Amino acid sequence: MDYFLYPGCSLEAGGSHYLASVEAVADALGLNLIEIEDWNCCGASLHYIGGTELQTKALNARNLAMAQKQGGHDIIAPCSSCYIQMIQMAHEFEEEPELAAEMNEILAEADLSYSGGLKVRHVLDVLFNDVGLDEIKEKVVNPLNGLKVASYYGCQTTRPYGEYDSVESPHTMDDILEALGAEVVPFDKGTKCCGSGIFFTEMENCAPLVGAILGAATDGGAEVISTACPMCQMNLEIYQSRVNKMLHTEYDMPIVFVTQLMALAFGKDFKQSALDRNIVSPKSVLQPSA
Amino acid sequence: MATKAYDKSFREEVYDKVDAGEEIKLCMQCGVCGITCPLRDEMTYGPRQIWSLIRAGKRDEVMNCSDIMLCTSCYTCKVRCPRGVKVIDVMHGLAHYALQEGIVPRENTSKFGKFFWNSIYKTGRIDETEVPMRYSMRRGPIHGIFETLEMMDIGRALLSHKRMHFKLGPGIPPSKKIKGIKGLKKMLDKAEAMSPGKEA
Incomplete structure (x- = not known):
């Protein structure tokens, strides 16, 4: 099945292991990912400081227009912040004809146009609803053998419309993790915010948010936290040592993408699953099959 | 009363x-x-x-x-x-x-956000090396060197785990631009002119 892929800026840098593992999973499942040509940043999540609301909408309209030039497939946006920006534009385009006209007036400046109709989907949506748990189970050759995982969606992953899962109590990632043979531990911070785009510049305010997430996962007995958002992965992982220092804690919790666990379970090796790119190494808990 | x-x-x-x-x-x-x-x-x-x-x-x-x-x-x-x-x-x-209106609600986030938007406007994308580098220099080069040293462990870890592109400094080498950057700039200028409070 063909999909457009909108990688977004993060997946080309801090979240490169997300992109690599999404591609590894797509390969194992026979999904064909076609990158949107010459895509631009979606604006998330600090766009408003330098840009206006209409300018941010224009950024997302351009990506939709670029995709439409290439065809009519659904767009997969693995990054939750990109997803939320793009899906809002796609919805508003259908629901607000005046805004749609304004967008086309703006797009015309770059000789582009968008007529609507494209669907924006999160990678969890496609894995759960298009691929399905049965096929995922069938593809598992290296089950995760009861690996204890905290399922951390992050705040934006199923929002704002709750198109494929609950905005408050999502379950799609839990079900996928269980299908891979993992044990999903009790964890009440699944949709709590990590500080997102302001974590880095407002660390004193946001460190307790990350501390609470790491703490709840630890209390639940998790060996790893699984996420589906590059900003969550980044804030929870690369600043973990900073958070420890600020809060006088000693967390040493690997933060992996659900697609990394999936690739591993599908028989890809540690490197193909891009698990060698995790800074808090999950090696000891994942015990890769040689 | x-x-x-x-x-x-x-x-x-x-x-x-x-x-x-x-x-x-x-x-x-x-x-x-x-x-x-x-x-x-x-x-x-x-x-x-x-x-x-x-x-x-x-x-x-x-x-x-x-x-x-x-x-x-x-x-x-x-x-x-x-x-x-x-x-x-x-x-x-x-x-x-x-x-x-000339009010800065939060200094750090305001500064970072400006570099963030500049990266989008000038190149079409966020360069995750360039933006933090420029931000670290916001109070001048001396402060910038100290702040860079403070973040060195994180930068090094990201580099060695293939999660960051190497740069010697801001603009060295320059960030890559999307092919349609000229059109994108025109779009953003147009959108700004159409925004509330900005109409001519």
């Missing part, structure tokens, strides 16, 4: 000039946004009280309140608001408007 009418000029200013400003007309002051915010303990007012202050004409209190730039964009308030107010969009709109 004599009563004093609210000064309506500030609310009109917000409705006219702030992105999504008219959204607050829908607010019924229930307070779900405030209690639901992950950073509620760090805020002086929170969204509900800010809306109330706008309606009461308290321009200085609102414009000088750093809460308006403490939104993490988690969308919890937006999905829980019983009136469907786009709380986040109003907070973002207020922060943008304050900056435009």
Whole structure:
């Protein structure tokens, strides 16, 4: 099945292991990912400081227009912040004809146009609803053998419309993790915010948010936290040592993408699953099959 | 006892000039946004009280309140608001408007956000090496060197794990631009000119 892929800026840098593992999973499942040509940043999540609301909408309209030039497939946006920006534009385009006209007036400046109709989907949506748990189970050759995982969606992953899962109590990632043979531990911070785009510049305010997430996962007995958002992965992982220092804690919790666990379970090796790119190494808990 | 009418000029200013400003007309002051915010303990007012202050004409209190730039964009308030107010969009709109009026609600986030937007405007994308580098130099090169050294462990870890591109310094080498950058700039200029409070 063909999909457009909108990688977004993060997946080309801090979240490169997300992109690599999404591609590894797509390969194992026979999904064909076609990158949107010459895509631009979606604006998330600090766009408003330098840009206006209409300018941010224009950024997302351009990506939709670029995709439409290439065809009519659904767009997969693995990054939750990109997803939320793009899906809002796609919805508003259908629901607000005046805004749609304004967008086309703006797009015309770059000789582009968008007529609507494209669907924006999160990678969890496609894995759960298009691929399905049965096929995922069938593809598992290296089950995760009861690996204890905290399922951390992050705040934006199923929002704002709750198109494929609950905005408050999502379950799609839990079900996928269980299908891979993992044990999903009790964890009440699944949709709590990590500080997102302001974590880095407002660390004193946001460190307790990350501390609470790491703490709840630890209390639940998790060996790893699984996420589906590059900003969550980044804030929870690369600043973990900073958070420890600020809060006088000693967390040493690997933060992996659900697609990394999936690739591993599908028989890809540690490197193909891009698990060698995790800074808090999950090696000891994942015990890769040689 | 004599009563004093609210000064309506500030609310009109917000409705006219702030992105999504008219959204607050829908607010019924229930307070779900405030209690639901992950950073509620760090805020002086929170969204509900800010809306109330706008309606009461308290321009200085609102414009000088750093809460308006403490939104993490988690969308919890937006999905829980019983009136469907786009709380986040109003907070973002207020922060943008304050900056435009020469007020800096939060220094670090304001600076980082400027470099962030510049990267989009000049190249079409965020360069995750360039933006933090420029940000670290915001108070001059000496401060920049100290701040860079402080972040060295994280930078090195990202580099060695193939999660960051190497740069010698800001602009060395320059960030890659998307092919359609000229068209994108024209689009952004046009969109700016069409935005509330910016019309010629």
